[in-house]
Amino acid sequence: MTDRPADRPNPSPTTDHLDRELFHDYLVRTRWFGGKGRPFEVTAITAVGEVPGRVETSPHVVVYLVEVTYGDAVAGAAPDTELYQVPLSFYAHPEGRLDHAFIGWWEDPAYGWVHAYDALHDREAMACWLRSFARAAEGPGDPASPLVFHRLPGHDLDVEAHSTLFSGEQSNSSVAFGEDSLMKVFRKVTPGLNPDIRIHEVLTNAGSEHVAPLYGWLDTAAPGDDEGATMQLAMLQKFLRTATDGWDLALASVRTLLAEPEQHATDSGGDFAGESTRLGEALAEVHRTLAEHFGTQTRGPEATAALARAMTSRLDDALAVVPQLAEHADALRASFAQVAALPEITVQTIHGDLHLGQTLRTSVGWKIVDFEGEPAKPLAERLEPDSRWRDVAGMLRSFDYAPHAVLHGLNAGEEEEQLRLRAVEWANRNRNFFVVAYAEELTPDERTLLQAYVADKAVYECVYESRNRPAWLEIPLAAIARIGAS
Numbered sequence: 001m002t003d004r005p006a007d008r009p010n011p012s013p014t015t016d017h018l019d020r021e022l023f024h025d026y027l028v029r030t031r032w033f034g035g036k037g038r039p040f041e042v043t044a045i046t047a048v049g050e051v052p053g054r055v056e057t058s059p060h061v062v063v064y065l066v067e068v069t070y071g072d073a074v075a076g077a078a079p080d081t082e083l084y085q086v087p088l089s090f091y092a093h094p095e096g097r098l099d100h101a102f103i104g105w106w107e108d109p110a111y112g113w114v115h116a117y118d119a120l121h122d123r124e125a126m127a128c129w130l131r132s133f134a135r136a137a138e139g140p141g142d143p144a145s146p147l148v149f150h151r152l153p154g155h156d157l158d159v160e161a162h163s164t165l166f167s168g169e170q171s172n173s174s175v176a177f178g179e180d181s182l183m184k185v186f187r188k189v190t191p192g193l194n195p196d197i198r199i200h201e202v203l204t205n206a207g208s209e210h211v212a213p214l215y216g217w218l219d220t221a222a223p224g225d226d227e228g229a230t231m232q233l234a235m236l237q238k239f240l241r242t243a244t245d246g247w248d249l250a251l252a253s254v255r256t257l258l259a260e261p262e263q264h265a266t267d268s269g270g271d272f273a274g275e276s277t278r279l280g281e282a283l284a285e286v287h288r289t290l291a292e293h294f295g296t297q298t299r300g301p302e303a304t305a306a307l308a309r310a311m312t313s314r315l316d317d318a319l320a321v322v323p324q325l326a327e328h329a330d331a332l333r334a335s336f337a338q339v340a341a342l343p344e345i346t347v348q349t350i351h352g353d354l355h356l357g358q359t360l361r362t363s364v365g366w367k368i369v370d371f372e373g374e375p376a377k378p379l380a381e382r383l384e385p386d387s388r389w390r391d392v393a394g395m396l397r398s399f400d401y402a403p404h405a406v407l408h409g410l411n412a413g414e415e416e417e418q419l420r421l422r423a424v425e426w427a428n429r430n431r432n433f434f435v436v437a438y439a440e441e442l443t444p445d446e447r448t449l450l451q452a453y454v455a456d457k458a459v460y461e462c463v464y465e466s467r468n469r470p471a472w473l474e475i476p477l478a479a480i481a482r483i484g485a486s
């Protein structure tokens with residue numbers, strides 16, 4: 001390893017030596033880059049700092065922020081820019097085991113000739129990162145380091161645990177350290193507090209049984225114009241060893257029911273009603289705890305009018321992307337107009353992007369994950385308090401998705417009508433058990449609000465599916481048709 005001479009900066013304060021095309025070519029190869037299909041350039045690379053937990057056999061691990069500027073701005077509008085976190089492992093020689101994460105090689109002013117790899121794929125680099133979290137429990141780190149590791153008390157990390165990078169479709173990168181802890185490294189980063197960390201910290205300190213306890217997080221000072229702001233780069237929490245994804249469990253329940261189409265959901269071996277009940281109770285507890293800590297606000301008719309306008313605006317934007325929505329537009333606008341007529345709305349801190357894929361069933365009950373909020377919304381909007389009924393609506397949409405996603409994959413043939421009836425029965429049964437467990441009674445205004453949020457989410461899903469899974473577009477579209485018919 002080319003040891004960095006003691007008098008060299010850590011890392012080089014300039015990045016002029018870095019070939020931006022190498023980073024461009026790497027970003028387009030990753031799962032987590034949000035700009036796929038859009039023209040962009042790498043317009044700046046900032047070296048944040050070296051991860052301190054290095055030992056003799058370790059590579060140097062340096063956190064870089066890569067600014068991308070998109071080339072698809074409409075005439076006269078400022079181009080979109082985004083910031084991505086790309087931590088690099090530096091090796092003096094090629095590391096064949098990391099070829100899939102290779103970015104390039106160059107002469108670095110601080111480290112000499114290096115072969116650079118995406119550090120999330122490198123167990124040696126992840127071991128440095130974990131040691132840094134472990135040391136943070138003993139007190140503040142090196143004041144000269146721009147990377148600040150924070151810890152919550154109460155858990156001794158297993159620093160010998162090997163890292164495993166999650167391979168699923170993710171907007172971030174998650175690394176499990178054995179079965180002890182899980183680190184989520186935020187890939188697209190924004191100056192300001194990350195709601196996932198802020199909410200996990202509150203729920204952990206409150207002893208909530210419905211989240212994986214937070215162990216710590218990593219932040220740094222935001223670069224450039226956002227001087228003084230914090231940029232949160234990663235969070236560390238308990239690894240839920242016995243976790244099964246709620247979406248997978250729901251699909252299994254539906255498949256069991258559809259395998260016995262002559263049976264009703266109540267009699268099916270895969271009946272999910274008990275789990276839906278427990279999910280409703282879990283969400284209610286999380287909402288109560290968040291309201292107790294962050295407070296609630298009851299806002300007047302100007303807020304309900306603004307919400308109706310936002311829903312209508314989302315529909316107007318969606319019509320340009322999903323023209324099939326046009327025939328349902330009047331019914332949707334009528335639902336949103338009822339929101340505008342509501343005298344008040346109560347808002348609080350919520351999840352913001354809740355669905356069955358954000359829930360994990362463990363041997364000790366349901367856990368809710370990923371409190372970052374709706375991916376499409378800017379951070380400032382995701383930090384705003386919102387109605388808890390938006391989260392309830394997200395789950396109701398998910399109970400609709402599960403049976404229709406299974407049907408979508410079936411070649412039902414002559415049994416199609418019977419299977420559709422069972423699918424609707426499964427969705428209705430689990431929606432009802434979930435809502436009753438969440439709130440025994442809903443006022444008429446709450447019902448109006450909930451129905452509008454369900455419609456609003458289905459409109460969002462139409463856009464999401466048309467861009468990501470066009471074959472699934474029929475699922476939210478059919479839900480909107482049912483709303484319009486109700």
Ligand SMILES: Nc1ncnc2c1ncn2[C@@H]1O[C@H](COP(=O)(O)OP(=O)(O)O)[C@@H](O)[C@H]1O
Nearest residue numbers: 170171172173174182212238239240243369370
């Ligand atoms: N504490 C945990 N233990 C085990 N698995 C987890 C934990 N938290 C999240 N997961 C799983 O890790 C994956 C990514 O989690 P998530 O927070 O949704 O990341 P992202 O925001 O990048 O999608 C999901 O499959 C989720 O089920």
Ligand SMILES: O=P(O)(O)O[C@H]1O[C@H](CO)[C@@H](O[C@H]2O[C@H](CO)[C@@H](O)[C@H](O)[C@H]2O)[C@H](O)[C@H]1O
Nearest residue numbers: 247353355356357375394397398399401461464
């Ligand atoms: O990536 P996120 O989890 O933040 O959420 C986005 O992707 C979701 C799909 O992974 C999408 O959820 C939609 O599909 C789910 C089934 O795959 C279904 O359970 C949800 O009800 C439905 O909304 C989510 O909308 C999108 O923001």
